[in-house]
Amino acid sequence: MLTGCSVDTGASSDNGSELAGQTLTVTAFAGAWSETFTKAFVEPFEARTGAKVQFVPGGGAEWLTKLRAANGENPPYDLIALTPDLSGQAARANILEPLDTSKISNWDELSPVLVERAGVDGTTFGLPLTTGSTGLAYRKDLVPTPPTDWSDLFKPEYCGHVGLPPLTFNPGLELLAGLANEQGGTLGDEAANTKAMESLAQLKGCVSTYPADSGAMQTALQNGDAWIVPWWDGRAFAMEQNGVDIGFVYPESGPVGALTSYYLAKGSTKSDLAYEFLSEMSKPENMKVFAEGTWYAASNTTIEYSEEFAARIQYGNDVYEKFAWIDYPTVLPQITGLQEEWNELFA
Structure with missing residues (x-):
């Protein structure tokens, strides 16, 4: 390669x-x-x-x-x-x-x-x-009620079936940016970071897999290891076209570009x-x-x-x-600290 x-x-x-x-x-x-x-x-x-x-x-x-x-x-x-x-x-x-x-x-x-x-x-x-737009992909045959926004990840019916990427894999960071945006903040702002991480903590004990690359994400959805994940629209629709029973939702508060x-x-x-x-x-x-x-x-x-x-x-x-674009010059220097918080939550 x-x-x-x-x-x-x-x-x-x-x-x-x-x-x-x-x-x-x-x-x-x-x-x-x-x-x-x-x-x-x-x-x-x-x-x-x-x-x-x-x-x-x-x-x-x-x-x-x-x-x-x-x-x-x-x-x-x-x-x-x-x-x-x-x-x-x-x-x-x-x-x-x-x-x-x-x-x-x-x-x-x-x-x-x-x-x-x-x-x-x-x-x-x-x-x-x-x-691409990062939103929520889900297994239509396993999720009877599709999500509508980022915070729907915390619903009890998804507990035990959430795929959560680390912040070092783009969809994981984009999920955090989407949560911050839904809460009225911008990822990179200290207060918004804190609030988004506190919300993410609700997933503790509910995560079934931690896909760290595109192949792992696709496998998790195909095998049903995860029922719902933050994912790119193009990848989700391509999987659907290839016969996987996948749905995709653009979050109401805004997808991440x-x-x-x-x-x-x-x-x-x-x-x-x-x-x-x-x-x-x-x-x-x-x-x-x-x-x-x-x-x-x-x-x-x-x-x-x-x-x-x-x-x-x-x-x-x-x-x-209207996308919740990530301000990378601001966010990238914060990644190490944010990932350490993530590790403490989900270790």
Whole structure:
């Protein structure tokens, strides 16, 4: 999984492009995500330019570590997929290049809310790809009354069947942010942190499993080890599509936003090719393929989704503005202390 793999569609450029024959190194999450990414973006890009895309599968923390080691010289990737908890660290470490948006077609069609969230300290660093919403996923065959808000996790009928991720796994931290938001506060504020942790303490003795990654979360739901968990809308709907009896609820007080964006590595010698790929990514027809294939809303606001997608996924600038977004520069320095409190509660 740590070695790159070339994606070769067999297409050749018929436009005499000077980009033909070049190779762009792009990070991508493994599995169905990469397969859909290839169909939506890589295949049309390779056909149009004659260039090739080499995938490096893995995860954001691993990619960030290797970028830090390169320190802006001969980076191992040209374009990197990062979430806001990591992109800020990368930008402040001076290992990302600010984007020249004039080189990206369809940039003006992208959601301004998501563009801002993909940036760092007011500078545009990332092209927002898709946003997920963290809410509550549950087994419809085991939960007769669906939840409506975050605090429903504390209902007696769920006791003994709650899947609770640690705060070091995004859905766990997003659950805490959702609770703080429901209570009228903002995660990162000391009083809001305290109140949210006190509420979480109600789950002591009611947690059946502590999934610490996506695979464990999916297994817990599939096997019935957990009846209800904080989870991403796209993952829940994908599981439902694959035959698992899963429901998903956007909490009434507001779901928590989870964004994936693409960033240009500082020191990349393929910036021209990278901008061509970012332009390919920004096209509504391509983003639609990726969004509907992953069940995550894309950043291009001109997309007309299928009826099935539009009926299930909440999307649009008005929706994104109401998300309980996590202020990572404030929250990340507090994670260690919050996780220690969590450990004391659930050890």
